[in-house]
Amino acid sequence: MKAATPTLLGLLGVLLLALPLRLFYGGVPTPILPLVVVFFWSVYAPDFLPSPSIFAIGLLQDFLTGGPLGLWPAVYLFTQYIVLSQRSYFLGREQRVVWLGFAFAAAAASVILWLAMSLLSGVLLPIRGLAFQMATTALVYPVFSGAFSHLHRRVLVES
Template sequence: MNTRADSVIGLAKVLFPFLMGVAGVLLLALPVRLFGGAMPMPIIPLAVIFFWSLYDPLKLPASSVFVIGLFQDALTGGPFGLWSCVYLMVQYVVLSQRSYFLGREPQVVWLGFILVAVGAAISVWLVMSLLAGYLLPLWGLSYQIIATICFYPVMGQGFRKIRRRVMQEM
């Protein structure tokens, strides 16, 4: 009985970050118009994947990242594989730099997120430019990335609180 409860809790722990990523994708696909459409929707799954890959990679395995990316591709109508590629790349970069970022001040981690987000944006821009056959304008994506970067400290705080609670209770 106990082992069964343990496995349910284990599953819930893995499902939790995954569901947050999925919720982030849904927010990207919903007709949310922040400030009357003046502010682009932050790419929340990027922050989810960055945070959990850094602090708790076992709770957000590559398969979760892959599914979140594919779901985003399907719901936003982009080419299949684009966001899953980008997110898995992000996870790889974060995992390889973990030993540096763990335990550092939030500002340092934020700087890391900025680098990762800019890298992700450039990859998306390059792939979509390849698809279009010419270099696409960058400003739209820049706004969205800036919104995501500005929003990260708030999201990071939220994720920290959620993680503490989950770790305490489970």
């Protein structure tokens, strides 16, 4: 069960994202919590969140949000690949540095999503809403990172 914790967190994040919750009466977009899960666990405990789990998280998100099948898995797997390639840099750094890394990852995810959706629709779509959602996601990262760090130490490492 301990090994499944990050995957379950990712799936829970997808379910929360799919719920019709509107923060501040729709004035603030819902953060993309599965991206936070993928980034955090890829840095600190990649063995607990393997690629098939990330694929399943993304596929569930595609099914629940009505997006093109394979788009979110591709974004999350790309994020995992980039994070794993830079993992040694992030380990042992201040949380500000990791947070900045997450902000760059969120920006890259935004560009990939925007390009894919623009190509699929045949027109350059506005990026403002997506950029605002990724900015919100980046702003909530420290809160979830702190909770995940506590969970990682208490449940996965100490037990």
